[in-house]
Amino acid sequence: MFVRDVKLSLFGFGNVGQAVARVLISKEAFFRKKYGLNFRVVSVADTSGVVWLPEGVDLREALLVKENFGKLSAWTNDYEVYNLTLEEAVREIDADIVVDVTNDGNAHEWHLAALKDGKSVVTSNKPPLAFHYAELTKEAKKRNLPYLFEATVMAGTPIIGLLRENLLGDSVRRIKAVLNATTTFILSRMEQGIDFEKAVKQAQELGIAERDPSGDVLGIDAGYKATILHCVAFKPITFDEISVKGIAEVTVDEVKMALSNGKRVRLVATVEEGNVRVAPEEVSGPLAVSSNENVALIESDLLGELLIKGAGAGLKETASGVVSDIVKASLKLR
Amino acid sequence: MFVRDVKLSLFGFGNVGQAVARVLISKEAFFRKKYGLNFRVVSVADTSGVVWLPEGVDLREALLVKENFGKLSAWTNDYEVYNLTLEEAVREIDADIVVDVTNDGNAHEWHLAALKDGKSVVTSNKPPLAFHYAELTKEAKKRNLPYLFEATVMAGTPIIGLLRENLLGDSVRRIKAVLNATTTFILSRMEQGIDFEKAVKQAQELGIAERDPSGDVLGIDAGYKATILHCVAFKPITFDEISVKGIAEVTVDEVKMALSNGKRVRLVATVEEGNVRVAPEEVSGPLAVSSNENVALIESDLLGELLIKGAGAGLKETASGVVSDIVKASLKLR
Numbered sequence: 001m002f003v004r005d006v007k008l009s010l011f012g013f014g015n016v017g018q019a020v021a022r023v024l025i026s027k028e029a030f031f032r033k034k035y036g037l038n039f040r041v042v043s044v045a046d047t048s049g050v051v052w053l054p055e056g057v058d059l060r061e062a063l064l065v066k067e068n069f070g071k072l073s074a075w076t077n078d079y080e081v082y083n084l085t086l087e088e089a090v091r092e093i094d095a096d097i098v099v100d101v102t103n104d105g106n107a108h109e110w111h112l113a114a115l116k117d118g119k120s121v122v123t124s125n126k127p128p129l130a131f132h133y134a135e136l137t138k139e140a141k142k143r144n145l146p147y148l149f150e151a152t153v154m155a156g157t158p159i160i161g162l163l164r165e166n167l168l169g170d171s172v173r174r175i176k177a178v179l180n181a182t183t184t185f186i187l188s189r190m191e192q193g194i195d196f197e198k199a200v201k202q203a204q205e206l207g208i209a210e211r212d213p214s215g216d217v218l219g220i221d222a223g224y225k226a227t228i229l230h231c232v233a234f235k236p237i238t239f240d241e242i243s244v245k246g247i248a249e250v251t252v253d254e255v256k257m258a259l260s261n262g263k264r265v266r267l268v269a270t271v272e273e274g275n276v277r278v279a280p281e282e283v284s285g286p287l288a289v290s291s292n293e294n295v296a297l298i299e300s301d302l303l304g305e306l307l308i309k310g311a312g313a314g315l316k317e318t319a320s321g322v323v324s325d326i327v328k329a330s331l332k333l334r
Numbered sequence: 335m336f337v338r339d340v341k342l343s344l345f346g347f348g349n350v351g352q353a354v355a356r357v358l359i360s361k362e363a364f365f366r367k368k369y370g371l372n373f374r375v376v377s378v379a380d381t382s383g384v385v386w387l388p389e390g391v392d393l394r395e396a397l398l399v400k401e402n403f404g405k406l407s408a409w410t411n412d413y414e415v416y417n418l419t420l421e422e423a424v425r426e427i428d429a430d431i432v433v434d435v436t437n438d439g440n441a442h443e444w445h446l447a448a449l450k451d452g453k454s455v456v457t458s459n460k461p462p463l464a465f466h467y468a469e470l471t472k473e474a475k476k477r478n479l480p481y482l483f484e485a486t487v488m489a490g491t492p493i494i495g496l497l498r499e500n501l502l503g504d505s506v507r508r509i510k511a512v513l514n515a516t517t518t519f520i521l522s523r524m525e526q527g528i529d530f531e532k533a534v535k536q537a538q539e540l541g542i543a544e545r546d547p548s549g550d551v552l553g554i555d556a557g558y559k560a561t562i563l564h565c566v567a568f569k570p571i572t573f574d575e576i577s578v579k580g581i582a583e584v585t586v587d588e589v590k591m592a593l594s595n596g597k598r599v600r601l602v603a604t605v606e607e608g609n610v611r612v613a614p615e616e617v618s619g620p621l622a623v624s625s626n627e628n629v630a631l632i633e634s635d636l637l638g639e640l641l642i643k644g645a646g647a648g649l650k651e652t653a654s655g656v657v658s659d660i661v662k663a664s665l666k667l668r
Contacts, residue, residue: 023503023636030505150500156637158500165499166484166492169357169657171364286643302357302654303490306644309620311637320636323503 009095012102013046019315048073049081108132122325124151130224134236148325153225154294156320157310170300172233175271177296179225181313182216183267190255219246226269234273242276264288343429346436347380353649382407383415442466456659458485464558468570482659487559488628490654491644504634506567509605511630513559515647516550517601524589553580560603568607576610598622
C-alpha cells in the first residue's frame with residue numbers, strides 16, 4: 001500500500017495538544033494501515049517557543065520535555081527552539097496541515113495566513129469560528145482547502161460532521177443542546193444540595209473547571225459553541241449577535257424545585273435561524289444529561305427529531321475530534 | 335450563482351420512490367439556492383416499465399399517473415414507456431446518478447453496471463450491500479465514484495455518514511443498535527398484553543409491517559442492516575456470515591416479565607469485528623426505544639460511547655437519507 005507522508009504543524013501543546021500527540025504516537029500503525037497515512041509532525045509550539053525540524057519532531061521526547069520541564073523551550077538537546085510569532089511560524093514552516101489546539105483569541109489571523117499559503121487547517125480553538133466564521137470558510141472554499149473544526153463543539157462527538165456533511169436534503173428547524181460539561185457538573189452537585197460557590201470549587205479541584213471558571217459559568221463557552229452550530233446549520237453569525245445567560249444566578253432551591261418535578265436545570269443552547277440563546281432551563285428526557293456528556297437534539301423537516309449524544313469534554317475525547325479532522329484533511333490532500 | 339444540472343435516473347417508484355419525488359419537487363428552490371443544484375429526473379422506472387425523457391420527466395405528472403393507475407406503464411400522454419430490464423436501462427440512459435429505491439435482490443448487478451459506466455449510485459436497497467459490499471465499494475473506489483447508501487440503515491438518520499466519514503481517528507469496538515421499527519412496534523404491543531400474532535396483524539393494518547412480515551419478524555431486515563454496519567465500521571462481511579434470531583418465539587410472558595424488571599425486549603443488533611448477531615434482548619436505557627425510532631450506541635477507543643437516535647422508518651424519513659446522498663453525490667460530480 002502506498003503510504004503518504006503528511007506534514008503537520010502543531011500549535012498548542014497543553015493538555016489537548018499532548019493528548020493529540022499521544023494518539024498520533026499510539027495509533028501510528030493504525031493510520032498507516034487503515035488510511036495509508038504517515039504523520040510527520042514538523043513543528044510543535046507552546047507559549048514558550050516553536051520546536052521545528054523538517055524531518056519530524058520526536059513526539060515522545062516532546063511529551064517528556066513538556067512533562068518534566070513544563071515548557072518546550074527547555075528542550076535543547078538536538079532541537080532548535082525558535083522565537084517566532086504563531087503567524088510567522090505558520091508562514092515559515094512547510095506543512096500540509098496547521099493544527100490549532102491553542103486558546104489564542106486571535107488565531108483567525110494565522111488561520112487565514114495558513115489558508116492563503118495553501119495549508120489546510122484543523123482547529124479545536126473556538127474564537128476564530130465564533131467571530132470569523134464567514135471569512136475563514138470563504139477563504140477555505142475559495143482555495144478548495146479543508147477548514148475543519150469538529151472538536152470545537154461537543155469534543156469528538158461528530159455534531160459538526162453530521163450537520164456539515166449529512167442531512168443535506170433536510171432543512172434544520174431548530175437545535176436544542178447541552179454543550180458545556182462543566183456547568184452540568186456544577187448543576188448536578190447543586191442537585192445534591194451543594195451551593196454554587198462550593199460546586200464551582202469542587203469542579204476546579206477535579207480539573208473540570210479552569211482556575212478562572214467564568215468562561216464556563218457565564219455561558220461564554222456554550223455561547224461560542226452555539227454560535228458555531230448556527231453558522232453550520234444556518235448561516236454565519238457571530239458571538240456578539242447571540243443572547244447568553246450563564247448559571248451564576250441559579251440557586252440550589254431552583255435546582256431542587258426542578259428535581260422535585262422530575263426535571264433538571266441545565267445550561268441549554270437553542271439555535272434557530274437568526275436566533276441563538278444560551279440560558280439555564282428546566283429539562284427532562286434526553287437533554288437531562290449528566291457527567292461529561294453533551295447532547296444535541298436536531299429538528300428538521302424530513303427526518304424529524306435526531307439525537308446525538310456523547311462526550312463533550314475530556315482529553316482523549318477532544319483529541320478524537322482533532323485527529324479525525326487531521327485524517328479527513330489528509331485524505332483530501334492533492 | 336452557477337447552477338449545475340444533475341441528471342438522475344430513478345429506479346423504483348413505490349412508496350419510497352414517490353416520497354423522494356415529492357422532496358425533489360417541493361424543495362427544488364432549496365436545492366438550487368443552497369447547493370446550486372438543479373435535479374433533472376431523466377427516467378423513472380417501476381416494475382411496469384421505464385419512462386425515459388432526456389429533457390426531464392415531469393415528476394408531478396408521474397406521481398399523478400402512479401396514484402391514479404398504480405403503474406407508470408399507464409402513462410401514455412407525451413411519454414414513451416420502454417420495456418427494458420433495469421440493467422439495460424442503466425446502460426442506455428444517460429444519467430449522472432442512478433438512484434435505487436427498489437427492493438430488487440439482484441440490484442448489485444446493475445449497480446456495478448452503473449459504476450462501470452461512470453455513474454454514481456445512491457441506494458436505499460439493502461441486499462446489494464448486505465451481499466456484495468466489497469465488490470461494489472471496490473469498484474466505486476477504483477473509479478472514484480460516490481457509492482452512497484445512507485438510507486439502507488436507520489432511514490435518514492445518518493449512521494452511515496457518521497461511521498464512514500467521521501470518527502476517523504477512533505477504532506470502533508462495538509455497536510449495539512435497534513435497527514427495525516416494525517419489531518419494536520410488535521414488541522411494544524406485546525407489552526400491553528396483545529399476543530404476537532395479533533400484534534403482527536395490527537402492524538400490517540397500520541401499514542407498518544408488510545403483507546409478508548417475515549423479513550422484519552425473522553430479523554432479516556435488521557440482519558441486513560447489521561451486516562452493512564459491520565462493513566462500514568470494520569471490514570466487508572456478508573449476511574450469510576452473521577447470526578440472526580427474530581422475534582417469532584418471543585412470548586407475551588417474557589415481554590411482561592422484562593417490563594416488570596424495568597426492561598424492554600427489543601430486537602438488538604450487536605456488531606463487533608468479525609462477529610454480528612441479531613437477537614431479542616432485554617434492554618434498558620437508550621436502547622429501549624419506542625415507535626419508529628432506531629438507535630445505535632457506538633463504543634470506540636477515544637470517544638467512548640456515542641449515541642445516535644432518530645427515525646428508522648417512514649417515507650419522508652427514508653427520503654431524507656436518499657436525497658441527502660443525491661446531494662452529496664452531486665457535489666462530487668466533476
